[in-house]
Amino acid sequence: xxxxxxxxxxxxxxxxxxxxxxxxxxxxxxxxxxxxxxxxxxxxxxxxxxxxxxxxxxxxxxxxxxxxxxxxxxxxxxxxxxxxxxxxxxxxxxxxxxxxxxxxxxxxxxxxxxxxxxxxxxxxxxxxxxxxxxxxxxxxxxxxxxxxxxxxxxxxxxxxxxxxxxxxxxxxxxxxxxxxxxxxxxxxxxxxxxxxxxxxxxxxxxxxxxxxxxxxxxxxxxxxxxxxxxxxxxxxxx
Amino acid sequence: xxxxxxxxxxxxxxxxxxxxxxxxxxxxxxxxxxxxxxxxxxxxxxxxxxxxxxxxxxxxxxxxxxxxxxxxxxxxxxxxxxxxxxxxxxxxxxxxxxxxxxxxxxxxxxxxxxxxxxxxxxxxxxxxxxxxxxxxxxxxxxxxxxxxxxxxxxxxxxxxxxxxxxxxxxxxxxxxxxxxxxxxxxxxxxxxxxxxxxxxxxxxxxxxxxxxxxxxxxxxxxxxxxxxxxxxxxxxxxxxxxxxxxxxxxxxxxxxxxxxxxxxxxxxxxxxxxxxxxxxxxxxxxxxxxxxxxxxxxxxxxxxxxxxxxxxxxxxxxxxxxxxxxxxxxxxxxxxxxxxxxxxxxxxxxxxxxxxxxxxxxxxxxxxxxxxxxxxxxxxxxxxxxxxxxxxxxxxxxxxxxxxxxxxxxxxxxxxxxxxxxxxxxxxxxx
Numbered sequence: 001x002x003x004x005x006x007x008x009x010x011x012x013x014x015x016x017x018x019x020x021x022x023x024x025x026x027x028x029x030x031x032x033x034x035x036x037x038x039x040x041x042x043x044x045x046x047x048x049x050x051x052x053x054x055x056x057x058x059x060x061x062x063x064x065x066x067x068x069x070x071x072x073x074x075x076x077x078x079x080x081x082x083x084x085x086x087x088x089x090x091x092x093x094x095x096x097x098x099x100x101x102x103x104x105x106x107x108x109x110x111x112x113x114x115x116x117x118x119x120x121x122x123x124x125x126x127x128x129x130x131x132x133x134x135x136x137x138x139x140x141x142x143x144x145x146x147x148x149x150x151x152x153x154x155x156x157x158x159x160x161x162x163x164x165x166x167x168x169x170x171x172x173x174x175x176x177x178x179x180x181x182x183x184x185x186x187x188x189x190x191x192x193x194x195x196x197x198x199x200x201x202x203x204x205x206x207x208x209x210x211x212x213x214x215x216x217x218x219x220x221x222x223x224x225x226x227x228x229x230x231x232x233x234x235x236x237x238x
Numbered sequence: 239x240x241x242x243x244x245x246x247x248x249x250x251x252x253x254x255x256x257x258x259x260x261x262x263x264x265x266x267x268x269x270x271x272x273x274x275x276x277x278x279x280x281x282x283x284x285x286x287x288x289x290x291x292x293x294x295x296x297x298x299x300x301x302x303x304x305x306x307x308x309x310x311x312x313x314x315x316x317x318x319x320x321x322x323x324x325x326x327x328x329x330x331x332x333x334x335x336x337x338x339x340x341x342x343x344x345x346x347x348x349x350x351x352x353x354x355x356x357x358x359x360x361x362x363x364x365x366x367x368x369x370x371x372x373x374x375x376x377x378x379x380x381x382x383x384x385x386x387x388x389x390x391x392x393x394x395x396x397x398x399x400x401x402x403x404x405x406x407x408x409x410x411x412x413x414x415x416x417x418x419x420x421x422x423x424x425x426x427x428x429x430x431x432x433x434x435x436x437x438x439x440x441x442x443x444x445x446x447x448x449x450x451x452x453x454x455x456x457x458x459x460x461x462x463x464x465x466x467x468x469x470x471x472x473x474x475x476x477x478x479x480x481x482x483x484x485x486x487x488x489x490x491x492x493x494x495x496x497x498x499x500x501x502x503x504x505x506x507x508x509x510x511x512x513x514x515x516x517x518x519x520x521x522x523x524x525x526x527x528x529x530x531x532x533x534x535x536x537x538x539x540x541x542x543x544x545x546x547x548x549x550x551x552x553x554x555x556x557x558x559x560x561x562x563x564x565x566x567x568x569x570x571x572x573x574x575x576x577x578x579x580x581x582x583x584x585x586x587x588x589x590x591x592x593x594x595x596x597x598x599x600x601x602x603x604x605x606x607x608x609x610x611x612x613x614x615x616x617x618x619x620x621x622x623x624x625x626x627x628x629x630x631x632x633x634x635x636x637x638x639x640x641x642x643x644x645x646x647x648x649x650x651x652x653x654x655x656x657x658x659x660x661x662x663x664x665x666x667x668x669x
Binding site for chain 2: 013097098099105106107108109110111112113114115116139140141143145147151154155156157158159160162214217218219220223225
């Protein structure tokens with residue numbers, strides 16, 4: 001039986017990708033629970049910061065998604081606060097520089113937007129946390145795509161990460177829906193979130209991000225994604 | 239602004255080229271109506287890359303974002319979306335364009351490079367001697383960097399003495415007196431004191447007091463920044479003549495004991511200068527005008543090269559040569575592709591490629607990867623070392639020397655491109 005603290009739930013159309021952390025002798029390590037027949041969950045009835053237990057099943061390891069763990073019989077044991085979750089995440093995989101995130105230098109796709117990717121054979125893991133110093137959201141292709149530019153403590157930047165964090169995407173969708181219902185002609189989602197993010201996230205003492213790798217695209221690129229953005233959005237922000 | 243004359247064939251070419259850039263290698267172009275997302279041909283991120291690539295090729299930021307509808311997911315849908323937006327935009331802008339063209343008597347395209355010159359450190363130092371000075375194994379620098387010699391200034395020379403020579407050559411070639419200069423726009427990655435580099439050059443040339451001076455940063459990209467800025471300044475009808483200049487004397491800073499051989503051993507000393515002048519009248523034209531300019535900054539690679547003076551006079555250097563080299567080759571290749579699309583000519587039709595050359599091996603890789611005709615790439619680093627901002631300046635002078643006398647109708651454009659710490663990149667097309 002494996003016990004896991006759920007840390008990341010991401011949108012993966014259709015369905016969700018889930019990551020948790022389990023205790024080790026020195027801290028925590030990330031584990032990606034997956035159902036027996038797919039990399040994604042079409043229904044995942046748990047929330048971030050829930051503690052689950054499940055029965056592990058032997059899982060083939062594929063680079064760089066070494067954290068995959070097939071399991072069954074998932075059930076909730078308890079839950080922790082967001083603050084406690086962040087404290088645990090800071091004791092799991094953390095990188096200060098881009099190279100430390102996945103154990104290799106990310107590359108940029110110069111074709112369009114400087115989206116970052118790693119070569120699957122070079123990456124040593126597929127999820128890592130980091131402290132962010134700045135953030136900017138872009139809504140050019142919203143809905144459904146929200147993209148994020150992120151600044152790291154090292155001074156390096158990631159100019160174009162897809163935001164796949166389920167909680168943040170739900171929050172953005174809900175905000176946009178309410179604005180549509182109110183028929184506010186002056187509402188611009190980019191302006192609202194630009195202001196909102198700057199005030200609430202970039203200045204928060206809890207600001208922290210978890211960056212994950214997508215499954216290899218065309219066998220040669222694993223795109224970087226913003227799996228989790230802390231602090232999480234709260235309903236009273238709206 | 240997008241070109242209102244894009245026809246359906248050109249739009250298709252842009253769409254297909256952009257799609258090829260994001261598709262996994264050896265994947266065939268999809269059918270006309272195939273939904274790439276539904277069929278799994280491209281993933282969500284590659285879809286965004288494709289859309290932005292089309293926007294960039296058409297020089298039309300936010301084209302699909304403003305459309306209001308869901309972004310297109312097939313070749314046909316993309317072409318239709320572009321054509322719809324084009325029709326709408328042309329309608330909206332007709333009046334604005336009319337008023338703009340009647341009110342603006344002068345534009346940057348009336349100006350071009352009238353004179354050029356370069357200067358190299360007069361001492362030619364063999365790479366064997368450089369290896370000995372830095373205490374590295376015999377043949378290692380030559381083997382790894384492909385550099386055969388570097389150029390160094392003599393005692394008593396500095397950035398200003400070098401750039402004065404280059405500037406005097408450029409002014410003489412352009413038939414222009416220093417007293418006619420409206421601006422001096424300069425860049426140097428090694429000149430650290432005040433008065434600044436451009437101000438010192440102003441004094442050295444005895445330029446008039448009403449000639450303004452600007453110092454531009456950017457490291458190895460500095461010269462292209464200067465040329466782009468000068469081109470913009472020339473849209474002011476009161477500005478007629480600008481001197482753009484660069485000089486880098488690395489031999490006084492990147493010395494053995496301060497930096498390791500694999501970094502310090504690559505650099506040489508050199509300078510370049512260009513006179514940009516507006517055409518004397520509306521009918522006349524000046525050759526080598528800047529027809530397209532691209533560039534940007536990718537902080538993702540900002541830690542690949544960090545160099546700062548410490549308070550004790552030593553140098554703090556963090557240098558990830560492999561990451562830097564990889565990124566440099568990719569971004570320079572993409573810069574040429576962007577310029578190709580912007581000016582609407584193929585790389586085969588380009589007359590010369592003046593590019594930054596961190597070391598000769600990297601230049602060879604770039605030539606191979608970007609499929610550049612090697613005979614059209616003036617080599618600098620191989621015999622002079624990396625001259626910093628002046629590398630592509632000296633390469634551009636060499637290119638202008640070889641095709642400067644060819645009538646405009648008989649030659650193609652010159653592409654100039656560079657990358658610098660940051661990571662910055664910039665490219666211009668001269669016609």
